[in-house]
Amino acid sequence: DDGMGPLTTDWQYVWGGVENTLSAFRDGDATGVIGTDPSTDNLTNNTPMIAVQKVDIIAHSYGGLVSRWYLEQATDPNQPAGTSMFQEYRDVRSLVEIGTPNLGSPLANMVDEIYSDPLIANARPSGAIGIVYSTMMAFIQDLPNQGGPPTSADGLNPYPFYEDAALNSPLLNQLNDGASFNDDVSYSAIYGTDPKWPVYGGAINVNLYEDAEPVAPLGGTYFPWIGQFDGIGNDTVVPTWSAALPDSAFDSSVNDIHTNLEANSQSEQDVLGYLNNDSLPLGSAERAAADAADPAGQTGWNAPVNDQNAYAGGVNSGPGTEVSQAGLNPDAIVGVAFGAAGMPQTVTWNAYGDAGIHHPILTGMVQKAAVTAGVNISLIAADYPGSQNNDTLDANIVKYGDAGVYIDPNAWAAAASTDYVPFEISSLAMGRGLTQGVTGPALGGVQSDSAYGYAVIGYTLGALSSPYTMVNLPVYTPPAPVVDSDVTGAGGEIQLTLDGAFQVTDATNSNNNPFNLKIYDTSGDLLWQNIGETLPLPAGVWNGLALPYVFNVALLHDASGNIMGVNSDYAGPLNILQNFWEAGVTSDSGYNSGTAEVQ
Numbered sequence: 001d002d003g004m005g006p007l008t009t010d011w012q013y014v015w016g017g018v019e020n021t022l023s024a025f026r027d028g029d030a031t032g033v034i035g036t037d038p039s040t041d042n043l044t045n046n047t048p049m050i051a052v053q054k055v056d057i058i059a060h061s062y063g064g065l066v067s068r069w070y071l072e073q074a075t076d077p078n079q080p081a082g083t084s085m086f087q088e089y090r091d092v093r094s095l096v097e098i099g100t101p102n103l104g105s106p107l108a109n110m111v112d113e114i115y116s117d118p119l120i121a122n123a124r125p126s127g128a129i130g131i132v133y134s135t136m137m138a139f140i141q142d143l144p145n146q147g148g149p150p151t152s153a154d155g156l157n158p159y160p161f162y163e164d165a166a167l168n169s170p171l172l173n174q175l176n177d178g179a180s181f182n183d184d185v186s187y188s189a190i191y192g193t194d195p196k197w198p199v200y201g202g203a204i205n206v207n208l209y210e211d212a213e214p215v216a217p218l219g220g221t222y223f224p225w226i227g228q229f230d231g232i233g234n235d236t237v238v239p240t241w242s243a244a245l246p247d248s249a250f251d252s253s254v255n256d257i258h259t260n261l262e263a264n265s266q267s268e269q270d271v272l273g274y275l276n277n278d279s280l281p282l283g284s285a286e287r288a289a290a291d292a293a294d295p296a297g298q299t300g301w302n303a304p305v306n307d308q309n310a311y312a313g314g315v316n317s318g319p320g321t322e323v324s325q326a327g328l329n330p331d332a333i334v335g336v337a338f339g340a341a342g343m344p345q346t347v348t349w350n351a352y353g354d355a356g357i358h359h360p361i362l363t364g365m366v367q368k369a370a371v372t373a374g375v376n377i378s379l380i381a382a383d384y385p386g387s388q389n390n391d392t393l394d395a396n397i398v399k400y401g402d403a404g405v406y407i408d409p410n411a412w413a414a415a416a417s418t419d420y421v422p423f424e425i426s427s428l429a430m431g432r433g434l435t436q437g438v439t440g441p442a443l444g445g446v447q448s449d450s451a452y453g454y455a456v457i458g459y460t461l462g463a464l465s466s467p468y469t470m471v472n473l474p475v476y477t478p479p480a481p482v483v484d485s486d487v488t489g490a491g492g493e494i495q496l497t498l499d500g501a502f503q504v505t506d507a508t509n510s511n512n513n514p515f516n517l518k519i520y521d522t523s524g525d526l527l528w529q530n531i532g533e534t535l536p537l538p539a540g541v542w543n544g545l546a547l548p549y550v551f552n553v554a555l556l557h558d559a560s561g562n563i564m565g566v567n568s569d570y571a572g573p574l575n576i577l578q579n580f581w582e583a584g585v586t587s588d589s590g591y592n593s594g595t596a597e598v599q
Contacts, residue, residue, distance in 0.1 A: 064100025168313025192235025393440025
């Protein structure tokens with residue numbers, strides 16, 4: 001039945017159970033066997049000893065996977081390497097699976113992602129689940145009240161079951177490769193078709209695939225694919241395509257949810273029918289059907305390409321080890337990321353340290369046909385969540401193979417024209433200005449509304465709209481001068497670094513973007529100035545974009561050891577600051593930085 005440990009070890013419970021059952025029959029201790037004398041029969045004694053050779057396994061859910069592992073993969077550690085455990089004992093006649101995720105369960109991937117990715121853990125569930133539970137983590141942590149805990153004893157990691165039974169799990173791939181199924185065993189399967197799961201003490205019934213999409217705090221779902229791909233055709237936990245066997249002649253469906261399949265009366269009738277049927281397909285027939293459905297042996301017999309592309313199966317470091325890092329394909333998660341740190345809910349851009357052109361990484365999934373022909377994509381900025389005042393920062397038509405468009409070539413090759421492929425698009429541009437607004441090439445020199453001190457960034461790709469990422473935009477203040485060295489005394493130099501940002505006002509000519517830099521002390525005495533400074537403009541800039549500057553400046557001490565200024569010399573120590581001014585951008589007085597002390 002349902003187990004929570006790794007496939008690579010939990011198969012031993014199956015083997016142990018099989019051997020104990022055989023011993024009970026052979027020793028006359030088999031509970032439930034009718035004795036020869038009804039007057040003394042108490043189901044525990046006076047039972048006949050039966051020289052039984054094999055048992056039939058009836059396995060529910062993960063129990064079917066660990067049973068298959070014993071039959072098809074387990075090796076005897078006390079024998080030469082590679083010695084099949086089952087081939088030594090040959091103690092199973094048939095396996096009847098009930099709701100077994102042969103090809104994995106996307107819900108297992110979602111649980112794995114929740115425990116490894118705060119973005120998904122803190123998202124609100126969609127649909128009716130989101131009315132009761134505020135976060136995805138809160139929902140799955142309440143699963144002990146709904147039929148089974150998702151986490152190990154430490155509460156920090158999912159049970160190995162969730163990793164091993166994840167779609168694309170390397171252990172499931174091993175189980176379902178060209179050597180799958182055992183020629184000496186017959187196989188049959190029962191799968192459920194009721195997708196409505198009772199939650200919150202049975203108060204509501206939900207479709208876990210449609211009502212457990214992770215919704216972003218600012219609106220929109222990070223992963224619509226779980227409902228779009230598998231909302232129909234599941235038993236609340238396992239999709240039909242995963243619970244069915246390759247040779248479906250002896251598969252049957254039951255209109256019930258996953259956890260009720262064992263006790264369902266129709267399931268019991270079907271099990272009895274299978275156990276008394278000598279025509280059940282052996283492993284060789286199942287394997288032949290699997291090979292015919294998938295000659296390449298890559299995706300399993302019925303696993304949809306869309307699901308294969310949407311989920312990450314994790315890694316397996318070697319024989320006998322557990323799977324780790326299963327979850328969602330990060331490129332399939334819909335959203336906007338900045339840099340390699342993942343997809344935050346909020347980022348902060350200072351106008352100097354974060355000045356320049358940014359190419360956010362846009363991720364999601366799109367139909368192969370659309371990105372083959374070319375699909376419109378727009379990078380959008382809004383003033384606040386739900387605002388109707390949206391500005392297009394940049395827009396383009398993107399195709400597979402374009403610069404800044406990455407689609408895994410294996411996913412691309414496996415997909416038909418109507419299948420979905422995950423993408424990374426980094427070809428669109430944006431930035432911020434010196435005021436509290438974001439800007440982009442499509443804005444024509446203006447900036448998005450800066451009244452709120454932040455903007456929310458998303459994208460549209462065809463009919464797909466992403467959740468928003470919030471970009472905080474602090475008021476621009478130049479940073480204080482950095483004192484690199486300060487040699488006091490006559491002729492000594494004070495080496496300073498001034499950094500900050502200026503704003504492009506004429507992207508066509510670098511000489512038409514002058515700005516003034518000055519160094520004052522806090523008494524207003526002018527120590528240094530650079531009037532009408534211009535810098536070369538990098539390619540691809542646009543009006544309204546803030547670009548960084550860095551200048552190295554030297555102040556000198558006179559013969560008396562005073563700090564030399566533009567109009568006079570001043571005895572140290574002094575607290576100094578930099579002043580930035582740009583025509584049409586700053587006020588007449590410009591922006592002043594914080595202070596630094598020089599001697």
